Each structure stands twice: as structure tokens, then as C-alpha cells.
Amino acid sequence: MQIEPTALAGVLVLTPARHGDARGFFSESWNRKTLREAGVDLPEFVQDNHSLSAATGTLRGLHFQAPPHAQGKLVRCVRGRLLDVAVDVRLGSPTYGQWVAEELSFENGRQLWVPAGFLHGFLTREPDTEIAYKCTDHYAPECDGSVAWDSVGIDWGVTAEPVLSAKDKAAVPFAEFKSPFTYEEYA
Ligand SMILES: Cc1cn([C@H]2C[C@H](O)[C@@H](COP(=O)(O)OP(=O)(O)O[C@H]3O[C@H](C)C(=O)[C@H](O)[C@H]3O)O2)c(=O)[nH]c1=O
Numbered sequence: 001m002q003i004e005p006t007a008l009a010g011v012l013v014l015t016p017a018r019h020g021d022a023r024g025f026f027s028e029s030w031n032r033k034t035l036r037e038a039g040v041d042l043p044e045f046v047q048d049n050h051s052l053s054a055a056t057g058t059l060r061g062l063h064f065q066a067p068p069h070a071q072g073k074l075v076r077c078v079r080g081r082l083l084d085v086a087v088d089v090r091l092g093s094p095t096y097g098q099w100v101a102e103e104l105s106f107e108n109g110r111q112l113w114v115p116a117g118f119l120h121g122f123l124t125r126e127p128d129t130e131i132a133y134k135c136t137d138h139y140a141p142e143c144d145g146s147v148a149w150d151s152v153g154i155d156w157g158v159t160a161e162p163v164l165s166a167k168d169k170a171a172v173p174f175a176e177f178k179s180p181f182t183y184e185e186y187a
Helices: 032-037
Strands: 002-005 011-013 019-021 024-026 049-054 059-065 073-079 081-088 099-106 111-112 120-125 129-135 144-146
Touching: 019 059, 059 073, 059 081, 073 081, 073 099, 081 111, 099 111
Parallel strands: none
Antiparallel strands: 002 011, 011 111, 019 024, 049 129, 059 120, 059 144, 073 111, 073 129, 081 099, 081 120
């Protein structure tokens, strides 16, 4: 397991080992013991999610669940390729409003750990891209929120309007966003 920090403290890139042979490969995509032995202790995961985005240029985000159902997410790409983005929205954080972006793909096997207190979104870079991610709290639609993908200054590398859900088209601009997270609680 390779563990890399990012420019945002707490956001990590995890890359599990792949054991290749003539059939293909085997990989432990999640192993709490391996991470603990490397000094990384993530919260318990209670829900796994999986989505398929058919078109290249599909953008899902920027999403969060507000407390008391804030979600940390461990994200991986199981088919295709995507740009995965996390934005620090913890009030009082020294990196408030700052973002990191990592390309995740089936090929590179990289995973992004996005702690609670961060917005999460991704843009697909190939057709039929599938994402699978582990969440530290259950789905709570009443706590679901989103911020406009193009209001944070993220360099998505898009050349055309992305494919968006109606919810994401109507998302609040970052300048009007009232974060429910504090650095004190989610550091
Ligand atoms: C998130 C979620 C959704 N749903 C249902 C609700 C809708 O009927 C349908 C699609 O939901 P939504 O449009 O919110 O899905 P995404 O746009 O992929 O949103 C997700 O993508 C971004 C990148 C995230 O980080 C979040 O996990 C989540 O917000 O699935 C569920 O039944 N359970 C769930 O946990």
C-alpha cells in the first residue's frame, strides 16, 4: 500500500499493491490493518457506493452531507478514468477554499481519501467510467448539499459544458455557500 499526502492536510492518495500473474491481478482494495500498520487510521466505513457515468465529461459535484451525517469518502475508479476533487470547507481551516485534484483510473488504481468537512466531486475522462467509494456515514438526503462546480476556481480542464444533474446545475455558488463544518470539529 502506497500512501501519499496531498497539498490539503488530511486528504491522502492510497494505492494498494497489485499482485499480477498470467490471469491478471489481485489487489486488497481496502485493508484497515495494513493502513493502521502504516500509521493511518481512517474512520469506520458503513456504506459503499458505486456509480456509472456513461458520457466522458460527466461531472458529479461538488457535494457534501452536513452534520450530523457528514461523510468521509474513500474513492476509487473501477473502470475508466476521472479527475477527483476535494475542497476544504472547514470554517477556520488554514486551507479553507483550497482544492486538490487527482486522476483516478482503473489503470493507476489510485484512491483518494476525502475526509468529512470537504466537498467532493469528479469529472469523467472516459466513457462508461465507474466509481466505487466507501462512506463513513449513511445516506441522509435531508443533509445533502452541493456547491456549483465552476464557482471554486478548480481547474477541471473542461473544454465544453459538462454533463450535470439538475441538482448540480442549480447548486449554490461558493461565494454564497454557508459551510456547516468547522475546523475545530473536523480537523
Ligand atoms: C448519494 C446517494 C444517492 N442515492 C440516490 C438518490 C438519487 O435517486 C440517485 C442519484 O443521486 P445523486 O444525483 O445525488 O448522485 P450523485 O450525483 O452521484 O451524487 C454523489 O456523487 C458525489 C460525487 C458524492 O460524493 C456523493 O456521494 C453523492 O452526492 O441515487 C442513494 O440512494 N444513496 C446515496 O448515498
